[in-house]
Amino acid sequence: MAKVTIDNHVVEVPDGTTILQAARLIGGDIVPPTMCYYSKLEGSGGKCRTCLVKVSQSSGKDSRPMPKLVASCSTPVADGMVVQNITSPEVLEARKAIVEFLLINHPLDCPVCDQAGECDLQNLSYEHGLETTRYKEERRDYPSVDIGPYVKLHMNRCILCYRCVYTADQIAGKRIHGILYRGDVAEISTFIQNSIENEFSGNIIDVCPVGALTDKTFRFKSRVWFLNPFLAHRDCPTCSGKVTVWKFGKEIYRVTGRKDQFGEVDEFICNTCRFDKKGSEDWIIESPANIDKQSVISQNHYMKIKKGSIIKPLEQKTEPQD
């Protein structure tokens, strides 16, 4: 067991736990945001650098700080480690820069994008208060590629988090899409012009942190904040059948997996549940889904809305000069 201090909160976790997992055990504001790490997918993480934290004391025996900020999703804890996340101005400054980097090639087409309202990148950039871009060059532009009848790929919006690649490998069994080319021109695609039709392939929509992979059956039907999410289930032979249905009036507009407080799907669902079962007789409604109070989806849902706070870098304490 290792005792770690994260932003002055002490938690005891088994050896080998990552800093991010330890922070999630504490919960609240101190959990570093993640764009590529997904706890249900093995090997994910370490790509987006959004979860960078400062380790101000490496362990109980070694009181020196780690020389650079570390990615909390892939750094294991040590006994006596002291970690700073939102209490460190350095981390907030770095995270702001990371968000700026992620947005360099991201098109500002939120008004068109179906993910708007439940987009991790949108929330992250709102939180860090970026209002303008300093990037003046042309953004990269990919020709549109058809990757199958269910999933719409918008490569321009992709941040190359690899989550969908891991999902196809680990959940859907057979993977026919992946990252082609490298560096600047890397892109998600199928080789060559293949169609993704695996029974669990729809989950790549849920894991995508941005609007790069969206539901074709829901494309431009409505906006997420006009829909009411309900927890529902059905007797499904292939998956657990536990889903969230998004209704507009009595009509079911789309079906997604149930997401937990960190925006990760609890149980992956099959394509039949997700794309084909949209009649109200298909589902047994359990209860209204819990909506995050800071989410735009809670607009008009008879709850008190708390606006998301904008994190400002902490003011450096200046030494009093005699």
Added chain:
Amino acid sequence: MQLTNRSKIVSNKKMTFVERLYFPAIFKGMMITLSHFFAKKATIDYPKEKREFSEIYRGQHVLKRDDQGRERCTACGLCALACPAEAITMVAEERLPSEEHLYREEKYAKTYEINMLRCIFCGLCEEACPKEAIFLTKRIVDAEYSRDKFIYGKDKLVEPLELDLRIDISKRQIPEVLEFKKDKTQRHNK
């Protein structure tokens, strides 16, 4: 107990002879009426004569087109979300490759309706719009005989294609915005 200073104590005192004649009082009242007859009128003869409007008067909405005549609205739903009266509804549709000269973005509003009876002309839709598509104008919503005619669809809201019939909204924009729009390095302005 006295509640206000305006209460009057009723007196039953006997009227004098002049008062009992009533004619002086009637004449006095008539003079007041007559003075109003020559006073300046508070009303105007509306359809023939129109009052001066503020340049930023919030009247009937317009859905703008861009320089190339394409509709700016992309049916993002932010105006409907911002609307406190829930007067706006829309249905989005994907643009076909053959319609690129009609709609600016990949997605467009197939139907866009504003219920002018619900609308309170607060201008929040205009403020929420990220595409500079909806503006309130100096025009007044016409009177109608039935309620369903107040639901304005795209036929009444979208401005005409002809350049000389376009509705000028440049007065509604602050100088900083107009200055920003000149900057062609911004993707927004291309």
